[in-house]
Amino acid sequence: MIRTALIAALLLALPACSILPERAPLQIHVLPVTPAEPSSHAAIDATLRVEAPEANALLSGSRILVMPTPNRMSVYEGARWSDPTPTLLRDRVIEAFLQAGYLTAVLDESGRLETDVALASDLRAFHSEYVEGRPEVVIRLDARLEDEAQRRLLASRRFEVREPSEGVPVEAVVEAFGRAADRLAQALVEWSHEVIDAR
Template structure:
């Protein structure tokens, strides 16, 4: 009888030890800090003359799987793709950029209205495109925010889509430091620069 009790006690102790061992190899929970783009760094340049009687729709650009996530992408060495540990964007890169561009166009007050693709609203022209890069890339040991965007401007009247023009944009902004906060700040400056260049391009078109 004592042998059975001793065997059960030993078995129970082994189970407890196995449980403790299993707990010790589980990965620790990583605390994620979420970031949004900082406040605009470039003042809006208002154009002279009356606003165009057009509604502009800004759509989230198409992109690849890596940039379509909330990860803050970094290329530390050549084409090696990584991301900052413990840091995420509040939304995906295409949505962050779409919202920033739309906000910049609203500040210009050059259109009767500026809407988003998510609004399901009628529009006269649409700005969309392909987001090829929304990342940090090390150049000569220095982190640089790089935005590559192929923009398309379409006429969207009477249910007929017509391409007005397309243009490729490249914006690079050096990061002042190596912290995630410095990286996020540089993304904000780069996004504002891209918005300014997009606005100059769109307003130079012969719009319908």
């Protein structure tokens, strides 16, 4: 009887303790942004739709990717982006166009309104990789500008940005991602102005 009571007491006490280690809290990172100066380009009477880039399964998620050695992809443990990577990049590009202010309107692909031009793209890289022992962010994007009314390709171009991190911790790498995304977005704004203005 005493033995049965002891076993019952032990079973009741089990949920109160665990032999599993506690998980570190998940860190959710937003993509840092540096406010840009308004564009000096002349205004263009055109509307633009910026679509979220197409991406493979690895790049479509919200994990923060790192390539510690050539040809081997990993992730920063316990850290994620606040949104899927294509959404993060689309929103950053839209913000850059809005700050530039030379277009009549800039929309994402969820809107039902017709636009004059669409910016579509394929995301090929969005990760950090180690160069001489230090992380360096790499963003590679194949972009296309398409005339919506005439359903024709206006121009296409590959963009690649590399931005060294100031440190190894994920917080420093995230800051480097922000700077790289800013540079990419600004390059897209400049290129698009030339193409749309000449269409």
